[in-house]
Amino acid sequence: MSKKPTRSAVNSSASHVFDALRVVSEASEPMGVSEIARELSLPPSTVYRALITLEESEYIDRFQASSRYELGAMPRLLNRALLKRFALQREAGPALRQLADESGETASVSVRLGWYSLRIAVAYGSHDFYHRDRLGEVSPLHATLPSRTILAALSADDIARYWRFAERHFKPSAAERKAAEGAAAATQRDGFLAEIQQYSPGQSAVGMPLRSVGEVLAALTVHGPVARSGSGLAPASVTAARKALESIIAAAPERFASPFAHLDPDDIYLRLPPNPRGA
Template structure:
């Protein structure tokens, strides 16, 4: 019995070629603003150098990549920018985040919110309410300073050190409630904890009697869009619950950011135990 060799169709060959071209684009995008040479690209993707060179040549011809004659290295070109800007225009962050808010409510039982940063304030733009009879709701469109409450602190902690210094130097740390952090020293310690754990905790800092956890959402550039949170009556937000809900919002915020094109190195998210700052109120 003889067997007939399987010959790949034109469509499968084209798909394979497209896949390899996308691999090349993605590795150059991941390394930006660093540029890469053909040898490094071929080695990291496991491609023959001749194949990598052919793909690169085609992408340069289409202006998707730029080639530096002096360094012999490649970087993203105008074509990539055009596609990237079109993708950004098509993105509606609240629409993307909505299904994650629904999932958070289903998993935790608490109200989930989305806030957007506006300068030194942030504004609630969406929420999905808890099914509990006793639950928390927020007023959409209201603005709050970046030092009061978990949604605000998550945003502030995600900003650069320079921006944090600017906020502390120029914005009054006014008490919104008796539990609001009004000391720059204590706030810096709190921001360090948020960066370390990946989420912020509030117990009555913005609204007396309310507890919440939140994590920042970023654009593809790394700039902060805003934050998502879980919130409810303070007595339900024990240290153990804050740790569990904090892990949930941190994971959801990372997924939303990923859909917006943000890529970050893996970070350890605390999922248990108590924290001196989280239990200070």
């Protein structure tokens, strides 16, 4: 019987570096060597060497010159490089800025990436003190308002495929699935999705799908008191921004196609931090 191959010392060291980077990237606050070592069940000396490698490569930085670590410049550069692959990221800026200036609320665009949404552009409004959406945020299509907006605009066959994927990888609760299905029904009925924000009491968010050649490409989202409860109407400024973006997309649909559209969505699996925010 053949022996199971063992990892070489070089491969083990590389694995420790990537494991340490994963822990730092998923942490909600800067972490120290001892915390990371406990998380990985590794000796602190091993973790320290991995962190020094990451720090020298600018993948992590010391938080305010302390002994705790956070993500450094390199992940941000890689994030920007990914976002720039989407032509919509460059074109969305002026429309989002105008919408944020007119409403005072934060506006963003999230594109579909397989069975996920990816936030590629944000313009912050003057009323926004609490809700800071980060570029590059990724969430499964049932988990946040932008992603639920995209999910609602998919075909029935694709929605069924998504739930099979979600059951395999995310194990959504019955309540999460019910909320996503209710959001889909509302979006299909009204043409937009409006929700009260869990993390911003008294605030709401509106999401509208952006389409290209009949297919959903992205979601336009605005946060704040921007929907009149029970009216079935979204603000004219949000609708105008959606029409402006769809007009730009329609002029050159092949240019705005996702650079990952050739991949089977089932083949795109991203490891995400737990408990994504609802907006």
